[in-house]
Amino acid sequence: MADTAIAAGKIPPGPKITPLDLAAELLKGDPQIVRDPYAYFSGLHEKYGDLVYSDFGVGSFYITDNLALIRKIFVSEPRNYAKADAYLEAAHFLGNGILNSEGDFWQAQRAMVQPAFTKSRLNAFMATMLETGRHAAQHLQGQADVSGLAMHIALENICRFLFGSDFAANEKTIRAAVEFGNNFISRRIQMPFKLPIYFPSLSNLRFFWHRFELDQILYRIIDERLASPQRENRDLLGMLLAAEKESQGGKVRKEQVRDEIITLLIAGHETTGFTLAMALWLLAADAGLQQRLRDEADAATAGGQVDFEKCPLSEAVVNETLRLYPAAWIIGRRLKADEVFEGYLLKKGAQLQTGIIALHRNPRYWSEPDRFKPERFLGENAEPSVKQAFMPFGAGPRKCIGSVFAMLEMQTAIYTLLQKYRLSRVAGYEPKIEYLFTARLKEALPVVFEPIA
Ligand code: HEM
Incomplete structure (x- = not known):
């Protein structure tokens, strides 16, 4: 039953970005997410809704400001999610x-x-x-x-x-x-x-x-x-x-x-x-x-x-x-397993980020x-x-x-x-x-x- 739901899960809408697009943006300087994160997150949600998916040219990301999903990740089922990959980098220091x-x-x-x-x-x-x-x-x-x-x-x-x-x-x-x-x-x-x-x-x-x-x-x-x-x-x-x-x-x-x-x-x-x-x-x-x-x-x-x-x-x-x-200004987690949320597939290994600054x-x-x-x-x-x-x-x-x-x-x-x-x-x-x-x-x-x- 769970497998059927996962197979039927849709990919949420989001921007299509190739590694070349990403490289071109980085060559211009800091990407928008760090130049103006408020405009970045609110722009994404305005265009695509409260659950956005993209691989951003480098890996699978979901961006959400859906409060039910936020509650699930942080409060009711936190053990199903690991800290986002940014924390692996922070671990070099901490x-x-x-x-x-x-x-x-x-x-x-x-x-x-x-x-x-x-x-x-x-x-x-x-x-x-x-x-x-x-x-x-x-x-x-x-x-x-x-x-x-x-x-x-x-x-x-x-x-x-x-x-x-x-x-x-x-x-x-x-x-x-x-x-x-x-x-x-x-x-x-x-x-x-x-x-x-x-x-x-x-x-x-x-x-x-x-x-x-x-x-x-x-x-x-x-x-x-x-x-x-x-x-x-x-x-x-x-x-x-x-x-x-x-x-x-x-x-x-x-x-x-x-x-x-x-x-x-x-x-x-x-x-x-x-x-x-x-x-x-x-x-x-x-x-x-x-x-x-x-x-x-x-x-x-x-x-x-x-x-x-x-x-x-x-x-x-x-x-x-x-x-x-x-x-x-941003808090994230990584999905430990596939799941379906409101009909959308959330893929194991992907990162799920919330732009606190826009919320x-x-x-x-x-x-x-x-x-x-x-x-x-x-x-x-x-x-x-x-x-x-x-x-x-x-x-x-x-x-x-x-x-x-x-x-x-x-x-x-x-x-x-x-x-x-x-x-x-x-x-x-x-x-x-x-x-x-x-x-x-x-x-x-x-x-x-x-x-x-
Ligand atoms: C304005 C001040 C602060 C802000 C905005 C802030 C924000 C946060 C946030 C958002 C988290 C959760 C991160 C996540 O869920 O991934 C966190 C965790 C943490 N903060 Fe703060 N913090 C502040 C001050 C402090 C202070 C004063 C201390 C220590 C005295 C501290 C120690 C920690 C520690 C150790 C964690 C990890 C907790 C855990 O995972 O069990 N923070 N902080």
């Missing part, structure tokens, strides 16, 4: 940490890391987030690059969470490695024909050099910690080492610990740094909204901690930023989709009416492990900065976003910080 791993191995590793993200652990970390924000807010005056500022805040927070130290001495090396790694991996994902990664080309060698430098730092920290076990359990590294010893009969798989830590370090600061920078830039255009946030900040931080029950506006501002500028602006789910309107997330008629139309952190069991951490740190940073400064935009500067493995700002983005008397 190894086999919980972002890339699959099946029972992933489940065991996620269970090991998850306890670091409980409500009580995050509450205990709140004072550090406030300190990071206040520290970053100390010496701003006149124009400052919000991209650099936000990356610094995000990196400091994640380093303190992972290792219990602020890590300033290593910031330059980490940021250079992450920037190069993100670019390098993203180019490999886009290239239909590529040299093997171990071919000694200049860019491959530079990639391995950056990875080596980052590894040196991480292995040194792991070794130091193993030599002073009394510090165990106070931060994520300590918890992970203790869990490792328990599950491995007293031993520690150092390479696996490196893979988990580098995954959290990279997934945990690039995305947040980009989102926070965009939020500050959006806020810089609205003095009234800044004042409402300042009032909310004063009430919420009155006790020296942050009472996040009293923070709906900052939550809405961050959500609205994530809607308009999702750092994870988040789809007029079916959002009023005035291109407008920055944080109030849409507030009140009885809050948008979207359908849950899966908003998934900046993914969905289902593989939803971002750091989503609450990220929200809290961005809200805290916005509060601490606005309590000290009025922000305004600098004429002539617009954000230049590059759509790599995750989205990031290509250039500095200056904003004026005027101290509040």
Whole structure:
């Protein structure tokens, strides 16, 4: 019966692209999917519907914004799908940490890391987030690059969470490695024909050099910690080492610990740094909204901690930023078996991609989709009416492990900065976003910080 359904499944409509068409487009420069992914995805769905098929000249791809299919892939039947091939490339940098791993191995590793993200652990970390924000807010005056500022805040927070130290001495090396790694991996994902990664080309060698430098730092920290076990359990590294010893009969798989830590370090600061920078830039255009946030900040931080029950506006501002500028602008899976969805054949081995950036602006789910309107997330008629139309952190069991951490740190940073400064935009500067493995700002983005008397 199932075989009959599969045999009867139709191929969804989509563009016909030959390898020559693809080569010609690549010769012209970046393809549209990375130049303007919103126009790319919405254009495809407008022309072909909510399930599009093409081999794009290089392999079988489905592009979907069908919410029933999205729910099936991510929430109700996630085990039937593997991570998309892009994650195989990311694994050259991140190894086999919980972002890339699959099946029972992933489940065991996620269970090991998850306890670091409980409500009580995050509450205990709140004072550090406030300190990071206040520290970053100390010496701003006149124009400052919000991209650099936000990356610094995000990196400091994640380093303190992972290792219990602020890590300033290593910031330059980490940021250079992450920037190069993100670019390098993203180019490999886009290239239909590529040299093997171990071919000694200049860019491959530079990639391995950056990875080596980052590894040196991480292995040194792991070794130091193993030599002073009394510090165990106070931060994520300590918890992970203790869990490792328990599950491995007293031993520690150092390479696996490196893979988990580098995954959290990279997934945990690039995305947040980009989102926070965009939020500050959006806020810089609205003095009234800044004042409402300042009032909310004063009430919420009155006790020296942050009472996040009293923070709906900052939550809405961050959500609205994530809607308009999702750092994870595309999320994909690979089909493990043939199946039929609404009469269409989905082929084993093909990749299934969702353009989150277009879903988040789809007029079916959002009023005035291109407008920055944080109030849409507030009140009885809050948008979207359908849950899966908003998934900046993914969905289902593989939803971002750091989503609450990220929200809290961005809200805290916005509060601490606005309590000290009025922000305004600098004429002539617009954000230049590059759509790599995750989205990031290509250039500095200056904003004026005027101290509040
Ligand atoms: C604005 C900030 C962030 C965004 C937009 C974001 C987005 C995402 C998305 C969309 C996924 C799911 C990917 C998929 O299903 O293929 C994900 C997974 C993940 N994120 Fe985040 N993330 C953010 C911040 C963080 C932070 C702060 C951390 C760590 C502290 C983190 C760690 C991870 C990890 C480890 C995974 C893999 C989870 C798993 O597969 O079990 N992320 N993130």
